[in-house]
Amino acid sequence: MVASAPVPLWEREALHEAAGPTLRPGGFELTDRAAEFIGAVPGWTVLDVGAGLGATVSRLRSRFGVRAFGVEPSAGQLARAHGAAGLIRARGDELPFGQGRFDAVFCECVLSLFDDRAGGLDEFHRVLRPGGFLVLSDLCASGSPAEGGASCADRAAPLADIAGLVRERGFSVELTEDHSRLLRDLAARLAWSGEAGRHGCGCGRNAGYFLMIARKQGVK
Ligand SMILES: C[S@@+](CC[C@H](N)C(=O)[O-])C[C@H]1O[C@@H](n2cnc3c(N)ncnc32)[C@H](O)[C@@H]1O
Known part of the structure; x- marks a missing residue:
């Protein structure tokens, strides 16, 4: 009998x-911080990549008045989102949008899951207008990602490597902040529910959590 793949942590009720x-990690804290830093205002069009249950799309619409949309490839996540506004089924590394469509792209706790991060960053670059903002928050870790790892923590890369890749794909890095405290808070809540050890929440590999804001440059 072939064993079925474990349900990823982000699809589990415990998370x-x-x-x-x-x-x-952090709920809306980093979303709001980033939206304020980039000066998101009504009239902007913003994309959330790997939108999950659509919470950031709703937040950006209600608090900042922007036209926000999200892409999410998982049918299960979209079903759990219960018809939340602005969500489209698509992968973040194959975006169904023309070039220069967005003033900002948010990608929260998702880039580490891409098999081809450079290709994903190229897609974000393509759909952003010149000078548009890329907001990344994600896990980072010391050392190379674990071979064949499936969890965010296994797949997390060193922050310097991520910043280097972002620059290489045609962005200038405007802000990098350490928010590992938010990861520890979430890990503690998951440990309390008994999930952390089984599914990986970033407790190993000296995992941390970062916010990075980058800007599309004219040329790559
Ligand atoms: C940890 S969850 C974060 C969800 C959401 N960004 C949030 O913060 O609530 C990771 C999400 O990335 C999605 N995902 C995985 N691979 C993806 C890809 N290639 N493109 C876009 N989203 C992806 C998963 O389905 C999942 O909903």
Whole structure:
């Protein structure tokens, strides 16, 4: 009999219970910080890549008045989102949008899951207008990602490597902040529910959590 792949942590009820509708460390804290830093205003069009349950799309619409949309490839996540506004089924590394469509792209706790991060960053670059903003928050870790790892923690890369790749793909890095405290808070809540050890929440590999804001440069 072939064993079925384990349900990833972000599709498990335990993460929903520990984190709420934002399936990442920090809830809206870093979303709001980033939206304020980039000066998001009504009239902007913003994309959330790997939108999960659609919480960031709703937040950006209600708090900042922007036209926000999200792409999410998982049918299960979209079903759990219960028809949340602005969500489209698509992968973040094959975006169904023309070039220069967005003022900002958010990608929260998702880039580490891409098999081809450079290709994903190229897609973000393509759909952003010149000078548009890329908001990344994600796990980082010391050392190389674990071979064949499936969890965010296994796949996390060193922050310097991520910043280097972002620059290489045609962005200038405007802000990098350490928010590992938010990862520890979420890990503690998951440990309490018994999930952390089984599914990987970033406790190993000296994992941390970062916010990075980058800007599309004219040329790559
Ligand atoms: C940890 S959850 C974060 C969800 C959401 N960004 C949030 O913070 O609430 C990771 C999400 O990335 C999605 N995902 C995985 N691979 C993806 C890809 N190639 N493109 C876009 N989203 C992807 C998963 O389905 C999942 O919903």
